[in-house]
Amino acid sequence: MDRLWTDFVNSDYHDWRGGERSEDRLGNVSWQQDFLNRWQLEAPVPASNEEESAMRSFRDDLQALAIRLSNGKLFTEKDEAWLNDFMMAGEVIRQIITQDQQLGVALVPIHRHWAQVMAEVAADFAVTLVEGEGKRIRSCDNPDCRWIFYDDTRSRTQKYCDDKMCGNLMKVRRFRAKRKMHSNEEKTKT
Template sequence: MDRLWTDFVNSDYHDWRGGNRSEDRLGKAEWQQAFLKQWQLNATVPASSEEEGVLRNFRNELQAIATGLSDGNALSNKDQEWLNGIMEEGQVIRRLNAGDEGLNLSLIPVGTQWQQVMAEVAADFAITVVEGDGGRIRICDNTDCRWIFYDDTRSRTQKYCDDKMCGNLMKVRRFRAKLKKD
């Protein structure tokens, strides 16, 4: 299941099939527009070169924190302070709504800049850590892929970002390697 923060950090694309192709989608206006639309966020597209630099630094720091959690490390005080600083930049309005399934509370972003988007991404990451389990954050076992994902399986044993793509590819690679040995 995609989450706002995993979709953002995985904008650093690597060819999961083993090719040398990689792509930083963060700087592409098409990716920015699709990302904002999917997550119902607002910001100016394309992001300015200064904003892109800030977004890349944010993504790299978030990837580093997620990698640390996937390695079994706890969220440090420094990481908490950094996340809090990012989230402080994004103010929200709380709105109570009546829906088909009763009342729900919406948090509506006030800003429409990339700083607000980063605050929403950081908040989604913080919610994952608080409500979930940081130890469930994983990096795909396909070394060509390197996508970060949240393992929401009951057994906590998910190894690949997608069993149909990376999982099948790795199964075929193991099978072929076994045939070569025989």
């Protein structure tokens, strides 16, 4: 299941197959627009150099926090204060809305800028933690991937961001390493 915060964190792309290709998508104008559209957020595109720098710093720190939590570390008061600071920048008002002939209350952003987007990302991460699902935060076991994901499996044992891509790749790597080891053992016997 894709979440707002995982989509944002994974804007730092690395070739999951082990190649040298990597891409910081935060600076890509089409990525920025697609991200905003996908999550129904608003901010000026392209982001300014200062906004991009702030987003990179936020993304890297959020990624580091997610990795720490995926490794079983505790969420600290310092982490809480850091997230609260980002969420505070996202001022919202409550507004009654009608959707599918149902009345509801929505939190509507006051500002339309990248600080608001980061506040929404921080809030989505906070909701993940508050709902007791922080233990489902994972970092892909493929060391070349670096993808952060939310494990939505019933067993809570998902190791790879995608079983068909990283999962299969790692299975093939293990098979080849085992076959090479057996081949080397056979050579040493003869």
